[in-house]
Amino acid sequence: MPQLQSRLRDEKLSQLEIAARQTVAPVAATVGGERTNTDVTRVVRAASDAANARVTLLRIGRVGGLPVPQTITDSSDPAQPELALPTADSSARTGRVASGSEVSADGPVAEVAIPLREGGRVVEVVVYSTPMADVERNVAIVRAQILVAGAIALALAVLAGWLSARALAQRVKRLEKAAEQVAAGDFSRPIPVDSDDELGQLAVAFNDMQRQLAQLDRARKQFIATASHELRTPLFSLGGFVELLEDEELDEETRRRFLAQVRQQVDRLAKLSVDLLDLSRLEAGSLELRPEPVDLAELARSVSSEFEPVLAQHDSHLEVRLPGTPVEAQCDPVRVAQIARILIDNAVTHTTAGTNIVVSANRDNGFACLAVRDHGKGIPRQSLSQVFEPFYTSDDAQGSGLGLAIASELAERMNGRLGVESRPGRTVFTLELPA
Numbered sequence: 319m320p321q322l323q324s325r326l327r328d329e330k331l332s333q334l335e336i337a338a339r340q341t342v343a344p345v346a347a348t349v350g351g352e353r354t355n356t357d358v359t360r361v362v363r364a365a366s367d368a369a370n371a372r373v374t375l376l377r378i379g380r381v382g383g384l385p386v387p388q389t390i391t392d393s394s395d396p397a398q399p400e401l402a403l404p405t406a407d408s409s410a411r412t413g414r415v416a417s418g419s420e421v422s423a424d425g426p427v428a429e430v431a432i433p434l435r436e437g438g439r440v441v442e443v444v445v446y447s448t449p450m451a452d453v454e455r456n457v458a459i460v461r462a463q464i465l466v467a468g469a470i471a472l473a474l475a476v477l478a479g480w481l482s483a484r485a486l487a488q489r490v491k492r493l494e495k496a497a498e499q500v501a502a503g504d505f506s507r508p509i510p511v512d513s514d515d516e517l518g519q520l521a522v523a524f525n526d527m528q529r530q531l532a533q534l535d536r537a538r539k540q541f542i543a544t545a546s547h548e549l550r551t552p553l554f555s556l557g558g559f560v561e562l563l564e565d566e567e568l569d570e571e572t573r574r575r576f577l578a579q580v581r582q583q584v585d586r587l588a589k590l591s592v593d594l595l596d597l598s599r600l601e602a603g604s605l606e607l608r609p610e611p612v613d614l615a616e617l618a619r620s621v622s623s624e625f626e627p628v629l630a631q632h633d634s635h636l637e638v639r640l641p642g643t644p645v646e647a648q649c650d651p652v653r654v655a656q657i658a659r660i661l662i663d664n665a666v667t668h669t670t671a672g673t674n675i676v677v678s679a680n681r682d683n684g685f686a687c688l689a690v691r692d693h694g695k696g697i698p699r700q701s702l703s704q705v706f707e708p709f710y711t712s713d714d715a716q717g718s719g720l721g722l723a724i725a726s727e728l729a730e731r732m733n734g735r736l737g738v739e740s741r742p743g744r745t746v747f748t749l750e751l752p753a
């Protein structure tokens with residue numbers, strides 16, 4: 319607003335100056351001439367009409383060498399307010415055109431003073447003046463309009479802000495509701511994704527999370543169901559044998575046979591509980607591993623030798639193939655031995671009697687590898703991806719299906735990997751460990 323005001327004032331002044339310069343000639347011509355006062359007054363009035371401004375003609379008297387302007391005649395009627403005309407003073411002093419403004423009783427007034435000379439000396443000054451009330455009025459109108467427009471814009475902005483905040487709040491509320499449902503265990507209702515802005519992306523991420531949680535939840539339920547089933551079977555069987563053993567008239571031979579069965583079931587239960595505990599610790603991340611430099615060749619040799627009695631029973635031959643030098647790996651030796659036992663045990667259990675087995679250790683691609691190969695009938699292609707899942711066992715197998723699940727979890731915990739390749743006549747499980 320102040321800028322607009324001063325621009326309009328400058329504009330007014332320059333228009334006044336142009337009008338003054340265009341109409342000043344007849345007034346200048348009266349200087350020093352033999353004109354009557356009425357003549358001069360008429361000329362001044364004419365200039366005033368032509369310039370559409372009040373015109374005041376002043377004579378420059380001198381008091382102590384200083385110029386003092388005194389009014390000769392004024393185009394306006396006496397009703398108009400008295401003006402101090404400060405531009406007349408400065409024009410008389412400098413001998414140049416002066417422009418400026420003063421504040422009269424009726425408001426601000428724009429003024430342009432033009433010096434009139436006689437023989438090179440400034441003897442009179444003519445001042446054109448015009449009220450600037452219209453400038454003030456225009457500025458006031460513009461200010462009012464800007465204020466109204468600003469108020470409307472503010473109201474619209476507030477409304478728009480409120481509406482969009484409400485829409486956002488509703489969408490956030492929907493997310494919150496969905497989160498509450500998930501927290502309550504209901505994974506069935508995904509959130510509709512209605513945009514691709516940040517909230518839309520959040521909804522997508524949320525739905526992904528919900529899917530994964532649902533999957534985990536299913537896996538957990540299935541794990542519990544299968545684990546309890548696995549526990550129940552040997553327990554029932556034990557119960558049956560105990561009942562049979564209570565029979566007093568049982569001959570010694572049968573009693574021994576039953577006791578052997580009982581021992582087998584107890585062993586199976588013991589192994590199952592150890593396995594379950596291992597697996598749950600692995601999945602909870604609470605199984606502590608102590609990695610250290612280990613010679614896989616040495617470890618393969620010692621674990622293989624543990625199987626001598628079993629192999630003799632199974633009528634099969636186990637060959638250990640090792641390079642001349644140690645195969646160093648960074649791993650927990652106790653856990654790697656556990657993996658090796660699981661693999662060799664499978665090679666014996668899931669093959670027919672007389673099947674040969676090869677255990678080898680070597681360095682490959684920056685990894686230390688331990689491989690167990692057998693020449694059994696192999697794993698069907700469609701089951702290959704399932705063998706590492708907990709509780710997966712082939713129909714004819716006796717085990718609980720936790721061995722490979724534990725082995726592959728352990729391998730991953732040691733930054734390694736357990737892989738399998740199988741076709742009829744050749745099955746290889748390879749454990750890769752960081753060298």
Ligand SMILES: Nc1ncnc2c1ncn2[C@@H]1O[C@H](COP(=O)(O)OP(=O)(O)O)[C@@H](O)[C@H]1O
Nearest residue numbers: 664665668705711712715717718719720721722
């Ligand atoms: N060397 C192998 N030859 C053929 N099948 C195997 C071999 N190793 C594992 N499998 C298959 O993988 C399944 C899962 O093995 P595992 O997790 O050790 O459980 P389990 O031995 O208790 O059945 C076995 O039931 C078997 O079907």
Ligand SMILES: [Mg+2]
Nearest residue numbers: 664717721722
């Ligand atoms: Mg097994």
